[in-house]
Amino acid sequence: MDMKITVLKGDGIGPEIVDEAIKVLKVVCECENINLTLDEQPIGGVAIDKTGDPLPQETIDSCKSSDAVLLGAVGGPKWDALPTDKRPEKGLLRIRSELGLFANLRPARIFPELCSNSPLKDSIVQSGVDLLVVRELTGGIYFGKKGSEQINGEQSSYDEMRYSEHEIERIARAAFDAAAKRHRKVTCVDKANVLETSQLFRSVVARIGAKEYPDIELSNLYVDNASMQLVNNPGQFDVIVTGNLFGDILSDEAAMLTGSIGMLPSASLGGSGFGLYEPIHGSAPDIAGKGIANPLATILSVAMMLKHTFQMTMHAKVIEAAVEESLSVLRTPDLMPAEEEPAHSLGGYITEVFGTRT
Amino acid sequence: MDMKITVLKGDGIGPEIVDEAIKVLKVVCECENINLTLDEQPIGGVAIDKTGDPLPQETIDSCKSSDAVLLGAVGGPKWDALPTDKRPEKGLLRIRSELGLFANLRPARIFPELCSNSPLKDSIVQSGVDLLVVRELTGGIYFGKKGSEQINGEQSSYDEMRYSEHEIERIARAAFDAAAKRHRKVTCVDKANVLETSQLFRSVVARIGAKEYPDIELSNLYVDNASMQLVNNPGQFDVIVTGNLFGDILSDEAAMLTGSIGMLPSASLGGSGFGLYEPIHGSAPDIAGKGIANPLATILSVAMMLKHTFQMTMHAKVIEAAVEESLSVLRTPDLMPAEEEPAHSLGGYITEVFGTRT
Ligand SMILES: [Mg+2]
Numbered sequence: 096m097d098m099k100i101t102v103l104k105g106d107g108i109g110p111e112i113v114d115e116a117i118k119v120l121k122v123v124c125e126c127e128n129i130n131l132t133l134d135e136q137p138i139g140g141v142a143i144d145k146t147g148d149p150l151p152q153e154t155i156d157s158c159k160s161s162d163a164v165l166l167g168a169v170g171g172p173k174w175d176a177l178p179t180d181k182r183p184e185k186g187l188l189r190i191r192s193e194l195g196l197f198a199n200l201r202p203a204r205i206f207p208e209l210c211s212n213s214p215l216k217d218s219i220v221q222s223g224v225d226l227l228v229v230r231e232l233t234g235g236i237y238f239g240k241k242g243s244e245q246i247n248g249e250q251s252s253y254d255e256m257r258y259s260e261h262e263i264e265r266i267a268r269a270a271f272d273a274a275a276k277r278h279r280k281v282t283c284v285d286k287a288n289v290l291e292t293s294q295l296f297r298s299v300v301a302r303i304g305a306k307e308y309p310d311i312e313l314s315n316l317y318v319d320n321a322s323m324q325l326v327n328n329p330g331q332f333d334v335i336v337t338g339n340l341f342g343d344i345l346s347d348e349a350a351m352l353t354g355s356i357g358m359l360p361s362a363s364l365g366g367s368g369f370g371l372y373e374p375i376h377g378s379a380p381d382i383a384g385k386g387i388a389n390p391l392a393t394i395l396s397v398a399m400m401l402k403h404t405f406q407m408t409m410h411a412k413v414i415e416a417a418v419e420e421s422l423s424v425l426r427t428p429d430l431m432p433a434e435e436e437p438a439h440s441l442g443g444y445i446t447e448v449f450g451t452r453t
Numbered sequence: 454m455d456m457k458i459t460v461l462k463g464d465g466i467g468p469e470i471v472d473e474a475i476k477v478l479k480v481v482c483e484c485e486n487i488n489l490t491l492d493e494q495p496i497g498g499v500a501i502d503k504t505g506d507p508l509p510q511e512t513i514d515s516c517k518s519s520d521a522v523l524l525g526a527v528g529g530p531k532w533d534a535l536p537t538d539k540r541p542e543k544g545l546l547r548i549r550s551e552l553g554l555f556a557n558l559r560p561a562r563i564f565p566e567l568c569s570n571s572p573l574k575d576s577i578v579q580s581g582v583d584l585l586v587v588r589e590l591t592g593g594i595y596f597g598k599k600g601s602e603q604i605n606g607e608q609s610s611y612d613e614m615r616y617s618e619h620e621i622e623r624i625a626r627a628a629f630d631a632a633a634k635r636h637r638k639v640t641c642v643d644k645a646n647v648l649e650t651s652q653l654f655r656s657v658v659a660r661i662g663a664k665e666y667p668d669i670e671l672s673n674l675y676v677d678n679a680s681m682q683l684v685n686n687p688g689q690f691d692v693i694v695t696g697n698l699f700g701d702i703l704s705d706e707a708a709m710l711t712g713s714i715g716m717l718p719s720a721s722l723g724g725s726g727f728g729l730y731e732p733i734h735g736s737a738p739d740i741a742g743k744g745i746a747n748p749l750a751t752i753l754s755v756a757m758m759l760k761h762t763f764q765m766t767m768h769a770k771v772i773e774a775a776v777e778e779s780l781s782v783l784r785t786p787d788l789m790p791a792e793e794e795p796a797h798s799l800g801g802y803i804t805e806v807f808g809t810r811t
Pocket residue numbers: 343344347677678
């Protein structure tokens with residue numbers, strides 16, 4: 096088997112966290128005799144410094160000819176003075192649209208070892224929180240017709256939320272596919288009691304579920320209720336599927352429930368298994384180069400890559416288990432009580448654990 | 454001074470909780486020599502039983518000629534078989550639109566005595582949570598143009614979010630007015646980095662603030678960040694002002710943070726001080742008539758009425774303090790450790806405390 100990955104280390108702590116994650120990817124490939132090709136390309140600030148463009152054409156081309164993309168983080172104070180459309184972050188927005196990534200997968204998991212970081216009471220989180228928000232990423236109100244006009248002598252502004260069947264079908268399949276690799280439960284979150292788009296969303300998700308995934312449990316929840324249930328009983332959820340706006344709000348709420356942003360990976364999927372994988376945290380320029388950045392979210396992004404692009408679900412689970420185990424052995428300062436020493440090579444630790452498990 | 458209140462007790466526990474709240478209102482009026490007129494009218498299931506209509510015209514007329522409306526709760530299994538537009542809940546929806554109530558005020562307060570009910574850790578809530586979500590109630594995407602059409606052989610549905618200047622001006626004033634009676638801080642929540650309506654919302658709130666309320670602090674937050682901040686540090690908020698959809702989600706999230714839905718009042722304001730005041734909980738038909746229903750949310754709704762319709766902020770504060778005090782003396786079963794006895798006359802207790810304070 097061949098595996099071609101474009102590696103976009105980016106800025107700040109990007110290079111060091113991606114390096115740790117690649118150690119893990121390499122050991123998996125060695126174990127399985129996979130022929131791994133890594134193509135490192137610039138994005139963000141480093142790309143601006145090199146080429147004047149936060150997303151050079153060569154980077155796009157490399158991504159398009161790869162099976163998947165692993166990204167670190169972009170941005171830093173060095174490029175803050177640039178105009179908005181020349182900033183490193185623009186590279187990130189453009190790569191997502193260039194690659195047609197329509198499904199954003201945002202897991203929120205509270206590891207038992209990190210219960211104390213959660214803002215929620217132990218009684219709520221200790222029975223386990225492990226949910227995945229699948230957010231539609233290229234449609235809905237963020238991309239609808241919008242404008243502003245004078246009506247009766249005053250300004251009136253509008254944004255259109257719109258969804259078509261094919262957009263909902265593909266995000267529904269992304270959610271059901273993910274649930275098939277997890278606990279086989281999907282909750283469709285919408286506001287179908289008020290919105291037309293939500294009624295269509297709900298009915299298409301139900302149709303795809305009934306026809307193509309009859310063995311996956313499907314339930315519905317209104318978005319206001321979902322925002323309550325996430326706080327009150329997050330352990331009830333497996334996969335949440337929802338539109339762009341609701342997914343934006345709920346995925347961030349769910350992330351905060353973990354209290355450990357440095358632990359959270361993400362995937363943005365396009366068609367036929369292609370995906371871009373990255374931690375949800377930023378480039379943290381203040382701690383870059385000190386060897387104390389937490390690489391676990393990037394390592395977990397590699398696990399997501401194995402699961403969603405390469406269908407290597409068992410390998411992903413071994414990595415996740417090794418990450419969990421590492422928490423009681425080594426921790427970077429962001430996760431550590433003040434008296435402990437920083438630990439530098441989590442990637443090495445994970446690869447060792449991985450070696451003993453396979 | 455005259456005070457004319459329409460009383461809509463409704464169904465289930467509605468009558469008993471409103472009765473307790475009226476005891477409190479009466480003692481305030483006695484203290485202040487206010488000439489109180491109460492006009493009791495049917496709404497919901499009782500109105501259906503009496504007249505066939507969940508909102509008889511006589512009830513509407515009474516509300517329109519009153520200074521304010523105090524409402525209990527509506528609905529119950531007896532009327533569940535009726536068609537949607539004949540159900541008790543329809544009376545509630547219709548009264549809100551008949552009265553032109555455009556501002557929904559939803560406080561979320563965690564009383565120190567009830568910290569243990571919150572899903573949040575004590576370390577987060579013990580420094581005090583006392584916020585107010587001011588939600589625009591008659592505009593935005595819930596009331597915009599909506600529909601469904603066939604495009605390229607597939608169904609496409611849309612909902613338009615729209616806001617005009619005058620709608621934002623009046624909700625902004627409602628929020629700043631409320632903040633003036635609280636901690637003088639308003640946070641405008643929107644998605645101005647993406648939505649046109651949010652850009653208008655943000656700029657109009659800023660204009661009203663700068664021109665009419667220069668001594669009230671105003672800040673901005675994106676809605677996805679707000680949903681995180683509510684969980685992570687709810688104590689930072691005083692008043693949140695936002696549109697209909699975002700307010701729906703955030704007010705429910707904030708309510709759940711308290712863990713004590715039975716303690717939460719609400720106000721829906723129209724022009725010139727008119728308002729409808731009601732607990733956010735339902736009619737709880739299963740415990741109706743047992744004398745164990747918690748009247749505190751309704752009593753706190755009376756406090757909101759005094760504050761927002763009658764500008765009697767000090768009297769409202771005395772009631773709020775008495776409610777807080779009652780929590781360490783008497784509790785209804787919903788707030789009580791199992792071993793204690795139910796307490797039946799919280800309204801009486803609050804009136805007594807009120808008597809000793811004024
Ligand atoms: Mg977001």
